Amino acid sequence: MSEFRMPSLGADMDKATLVQWLVKPGDTVARGDLVAAVETDKGVFDIEIFESGTIEALKVGLDETVLVGTVLAIVRGAGEPAAAAVPEAPAAPAASPLPAATLPPPAPAIAPVPTTLQPRAKVTPAGRKRALELGVSLDKVSATGADGAVTLADVERAAAQARPGRTPGADMRSVIAASMSRSKREIPHYYLGTTVDMKPAIDWLAARNRERPITERLLLGVLLVKAVALALRDMPEFNGWWTEGAFRPSDRIHVGVAVSLRRGGLIAPALHDPGGMDLDTLMRAFNDLMARARGGHLRASEIADATITVTSLGERGVESIYPIIHPPQVAIVGFGSTVTRPWVAPEGAIEARPCVHASLAADHRVSDGHRGALFLAAIAGLLQQPEHL
């Protein structure tokens, strides 16, 4: 028997509200299955289970808000008898899905919910989704649905009435404010930048995309993420987290990709191990991540796992970005928009070339500018040989 706990949702989130159970007692689950949806100030996320077995009991009800580490469900491992059959059997030591240091003290056996905020109105799934999109607070919506449930129409009516003065994404804004204030307060940033000749990468991409249907085309951003992930392999001091006064490097490379959201704010979910994917696989993973980032079905692991972040201004921004590190990470790589600029070719001739300004903000507690310069130069070098990405 083991306990399935509320997973970490990133350093800036210590609690979440359970808004949907995707399993019920008796259901069989396998490692990686989505079992519940939880809501934080950043939005709604799906959470995965990391063991296989049978759901024995659910310990947290809908609309309850609980701390990270709280037991959400009891899972019986394959081959284990049901609890009721052998109540006196000594429990096998359960593997904790979280480091012990992050867990709250064990809750009393009878009261599984450490913190319960006031329960909210019943809401239809379409109503909840629309409320998130519109930034409508559900407890301010008059319900007209069956059993007093808030419907899609109720949400839209409330949004129309509340529009003057209402700030969609206000919760997201406060999350960003807290995280960025902490970053600027605690992290001694240093900044480096370099202009990268993008002609080889853009020419290679155009030739490759010319032969492909629209659904299989690659975006330049995917090459940038892959280059960062590959360059990081030899630069461990930019990959990991600063926690409890020390740097903990990560042996995995998960690149957070900053995505701006239409309802306001931004989020940087992780692409898991992009350095290990070929570009087509990475593009599919990127499409999937972007669609879910904007549609509201990111996974908890994608929010908590990033070991570094990449932010790209896209093709219609400005030349340079001086990014701020997302704590507890220790580095962020920025790419400005592609601009056409005079470039001195190796033979000394001056040509108009597409260029991108790449920047690095890194934590001076962990690394120095010399290594940062080598890291940025390695990224620029990889982009000169796109066929090897």
Added chain:
Amino acid sequence: MTEEQIRAALLESIVAVAPEVDAAALAADTDLRDQIDIDSYDFLQVLVGLHERLGVDVPETDYQRFRTLDSAVRYLAGRVQGSSD
């Protein structure tokens, strides 16, 4: 297929990606992407939507034909099979 049908398919594809856009309020002859805030990922999704609706696969070399709504509709009219022009 008429130009009006093509224009409707284009606006549907845009609104599917950017639900906050008021399609009726878009100016037809000024820069489209100055009016709607979409990035290169969103733009690719608009083109994927057009591919589903109209069967037109727009090559990257023709992306600049989407500068305005009018120029995009003219371009698509020339690419849609069975179009009247």
